[in-house]
Amino acid sequence: xxxxxxxxxxxxxxxxxxxxxxxxxxxxxxxxxxxxxxxxxxxxxxxxxxxxxxxxxxxxxxxxxxxxxxxxxxxxxxxxxxxxxxxxxxxxxxxxxxxxxxxxxxxxxxxxxxxxxxxxxxxxxxxxxxxxxxxxxxxxxxxxxxxxxxxxxxxxxxxxxxxxxxxxxxxxxxxxxxxxxxxxxxxxxxxxxxxxxxxxxxxxxx
Numbered sequence: 001x002x003x004x005x006x007x008x009x010x011x012x013x014x015x016x017x018x019x020x021x022x023x024x025x026x027x028x029x030x031x032x033x034x035x036x037x038x039x040x041x042x043x044x045x046x047x048x049x050x051x052x053x054x055x056x057x058x059x060x061x062x063x064x065x066x067x068x069x070x071x072x073x074x075x076x077x078x079x080x081x082x083x084x085x086x087x088x089x090x091x092x093x094x095x096x097x098x099x100x101x102x103x104x105x106x107x108x109x110x111x112x113x114x115x116x117x118x119x120x121x122x123x124x125x126x127x128x129x130x131x132x133x134x135x136x137x138x139x140x141x142x143x144x145x146x147x148x149x150x151x152x153x154x155x156x157x158x159x160x161x162x163x164x165x166x167x168x169x170x171x172x173x174x175x176x177x178x179x180x181x182x183x184x185x186x187x188x189x190x191x192x193x194x195x196x197x198x199x200x201x202x203x204x205x206x
Contacts (some may be wrong), residue, residue: 026180034187037153041191044149045198048142052202059134060203061122067201071114072192075154078107079189082182089175094168097178101165104185108158115151119144143199150195153188160184 023031052058061067085100122132122143129144131137163180167173 022119024176026176027183028179030183032138034183038186038191041194044146045194048146048198051138053140055136057135057137058203059132059136060205061125061127061132061134061139062200062203063205065204067114067118067202068196069115071111071118072196074107074111074114075189075192078104078111079186081107082185086178086182089168090176097175098165098169101161101168101178105158105161105165108154108161108185112151112154112158115147119147139203142198146195146199150188150191153191157181157185157188 081100081104085097085104088094088096088100126133127140127143128139129141132140160181164173164177167177
């Protein structure tokens with residue numbers, strides 16, 4: 001083969017090679033969704049902060065941190081199990097990856113049940129979207145809106161975990177799909193780390 005042929009072959013190879021920093025479509029779509037959703041949560045929390053600081057009789061209905069600490073522990077543990085699931089998928093251990101994914105979904109369900117129990121307790125004390133026995137009705141509207149938005153994301157994530165896990169076990173999805181779902185789940189956990197201090201810890205009863 002002549003030098004010219006080698007040169008042409010080299011150019012052909014370089015032209016057909018993919019970009020060095022290409023991002024898979026699914027992962028790119030998830031990152032774009034996370035960026036957009038971050039703006040949504042940030043806007044909600046900023047508005048909440050303005051309402052709280054501008055309202056003199058803002059309620060402080062939470063007597064302690066036991067329930068929110070338990071919910072936080074469950075959610076952080078689910079991030080860890082999600083990492084174990086991805087590591088197993090990358091290693092080709094399909095059974096372990098499926099098991100860890102289902103454990104993550106179960107922890108998500110436990111978090112949702114704890115959250116609903118908390119809601120029911122507050123409702124039983126007279127708190128609604130527009131009124132409560134402790135002060136301004138804006139608290140109920142902002143609390144249910146922010147925590148409800150987060151709970152919706154958790155519920156959607158649990159459904160996705162079950163669907164992706166089952167399809168992964170059946171061979172229709174691969175480790176990349178587990179990774180993309182993990183990005184979403186870690187994002188949901190990270191948002192909770194901002195909700196806890198702003199919505200709960202600042203509103204502990206004196």
